[in-house]
Amino acid sequence: MELLSIEKEAVYRRLRKDVAFSFAEIEKIARNYSISLDNIMENHSMEEIIFHLLDFDFFTISEAQMRYTQLCIDKVSTVKNDPDSEAGFAYNTLPLTLVNSKRHKQIYLFNLHKWMYQYGKYTVLPHFREITASEELLRFNDLYRKAIMQTHYTYYIFDEKIFQCLVNDILYFRRIKYMTAEEVEILKQELFALLDYIEQIATYGVFENGKKVDIYVTQMSIETSYNYIDSRDCCYSYIKLFNLNDIFSRNANTIPQLKDWSQSLKKSSFKISVSNEMERIHYFERQRNIVKTL
Numbered sequence: 001m002e003l004l005s006i007e008k009e010a011v012y013r014r015l016r017k018d019v020a021f022s023f024a025e026i027e028k029i030a031r032n033y034s035i036s037l038d039n040i041m042e043n044h045s046m047e048e049i050i051f052h053l054l055d056f057d058f059f060t061i062s063e064a065q066m067r068y069t070q071l072c073i074d075k076v077s078t079v080k081n082d083p084d085s086e087a088g089f090a091y092n093t094l095p096l097t098l099v100n101s102k103r104h105k106q107i108y109l110f111n112l113h114k115w116m117y118q119y120g121k122y123t124v125l126p127h128f129r130e131i132t133a134s135e136e137l138l139r140f141n142d143l144y145r146k147a148i149m150q151t152h153y154t155y156y157i158f159d160e161k162i163f164q165c166l167v168n169d170i171l172y173f174r175r176i177k178y179m180t181a182e183e184v185e186i187l188k189q190e191l192f193a194l195l196d197y198i199e200q201i202a203t204y205g206v207f208e209n210g211k212k213v214d215i216y217v218t219q220m221s222i223e224t225s226y227n228y229i230d231s232r233d234c235c236y237s238y239i240k241l242f243n244l245n246d247i248f249s250r251n252a253n254t255i256p257q258l259k260d261w262s263q264s265l266k267k268s269s270f271k272i273s274v275s276n277e278m279e280r281i282h283y284f285e286r287q288r289n290i291v292k293t294l
Contacts, residue, residue, distance in 0.1 A: 003028060003029065003032055004025050004028065004029075031064075032064065032067075033064075033067060033068065033071065058112055058115065058133070058137060059112075059116070059133075059134075061134070061136065061137065066136065066140075069140050069144075070140075072144075072236075073140065073143045073144050073147055075233075075234050075236075076144065076147040076148065076229060076234055076236070077147045077150065078231065078232075078233040078234050079147070079148075079150050079151045079152070079229065079231040079233075079234055080150035080151075081231075081232070081233065082152065082231040082232040082233065083152055084152060084231070084232070085151045085152045085153070085229075085230065085231035085232070085234075086151060086152065086153050086154070086229075086230045086231070087148055087151040087153075087154040087155075087227065087228065087229045087230070088154075088155055088157075088227060088228050088230075088258065088259065088262045089154070089155070089156045089157065089225075089226075089227040090156075090157040090218075090222055090225065090226055090227070090261065090262055090265055091156065091157070091158060091159065091162065091222065091225040091227075091240075092159040092161070092162065092165070092221070092222040092223070092224065092225050093162060093165065093166070093225055093240070094107070094111075094162055094163070094166055095156060095225075095227075096108065096111065096141065096145075097144070097145050097148050098145075098156075098194070098197070098198060099111075099141075099145075099194065100142070100145065100197075101133070101138045101141040101142055101145075102138070102142065103193070103197075104190045104193065104194050105138075105190075106183075106186050106187050106190050107187065107190050107191065107194060108133065108138075108141065109128070109131050109132075109133060110128070110169075110170065110173075110187060112131060112133060113128055113131045113173070113178070114169060114173075116131075117173075117178075125178065127178055127179075128173065128178050128179045128180075128183055129180070129183065148229070149207045149208075149209055149211055150209070150211065151211060151229065151231070152211065152212070153211075153212045153213075153214075154207075154211065154212070154213045154214075155213065155214040155215070155216065155262075156213070156214070156215045156216065157216045157217075157218055157222070157262060157265050157266065157269055158215065158216065158217045158218065159218060159221060159222040160217055160218065160219065161221070163191070163195075163287045163290050163291060164290050166191075167191075167290055167291060167293060167294055170184060170187055170294060171184075171293075171294065184294055185294075187294065188291060188292075188294040191291045191294075192288065192291060195284055195287055195288060195291065198215070198284075199280070199284045201213055201215070201273070202215045202272050202273045202274075202280055202284075203273075203274070203280070204274070205273045205274035213273065214271060214273045214274075215271070215272050215273045216265075216266055216269035216270065216271050216272070216273075217269055217270055217272055217283055218265050218266075218268050218269040219268050219269065219270070220265070220268040222265070224239060224240055225239075225240035226238060226239045226240065226258060226261070227258075228254070228255050228258045228259070230252075230255045230259075235250060235251070235252040235254075235255055236248060236249070236250060237249050237251075237254040237255060237258055
């Protein structure tokens with residue numbers, strides 16, 4: 001009513017399909033809620049699967065982006081209603097869905113700092129100590145992480161070099177004097193805590209809420225990170241493009257392809273969750289030795 005400046009009964013007539021929304025009304029609704037008109041005019045042709053760029057500025061998030069993010073979180077939260085829901089992650093960088101932005105806040109802020117350095121439209125890069133994240137952004141990250149964890153079954157495929165690449169990035173920022181030795185030490189301790197957390201869920205094969213999770217480590221390089229969420233009411237696929245800015249699609253036709261890619265990666269991977277205890281111990285020992293070089 002407020003958005004279209006029409007009476008309640010006029011809205012009901014449109015919702016009952018007694019009266020059609022005008023194109024101007026559809027356009028206004030789509031803009032306000034960040035809904036793609038391509039999806040409204042949905043084309044099921046495999047040749048015309050449309051991806052969209054999540055081009056957020058994480059330090060000045062607009063109200064429209066906040067509304068869109070909340071809508072996505074609400075949609076992903078529906079996975080808990082589907083006993084066959086599945087989420088798959090194949091990552092060559094640290095997946096932020098495993099990073100608790102409260103418990104591992106400096107790791108989360110470092111990813112924001114790196115994004116600002118590489119892709120942010122800033123003429124002067126602030127020092128790491130000056131980086132802050134809004135409470136709204138931290139809340140969104142925590143809500144999305146918890147929503148993903150409600151999936152009936154989740155699996156991660158890690159590139160072996162995830163922690164080595166992250167350590168290299170931190171050392172680079174230290175060398176160019178955007179971080180102090182003390183700040184690097186804090187990051188180091190948080191990385192140890194994060195490794196403890198990942199090892200715990202790998203040992204028991206479940207998240208803290210009891211939902212099943214498997215972790216694989218591939219012995220081949222992963223060219224780009226991607227993930228999908230597949231459930232009765234929610235189909236999302238993401239491909240990492242610019243650090244924190246992904247391209248995504250709501251088209252369910254993308255899911256089988258990503259599942260096939262993941263199965264192909266599993267052929268060159270070893271599973272470190274629940275079974276294969278010796279490999280798991282050696283893997284986390286290697287990662288801790290890498291983090292010790294900070």
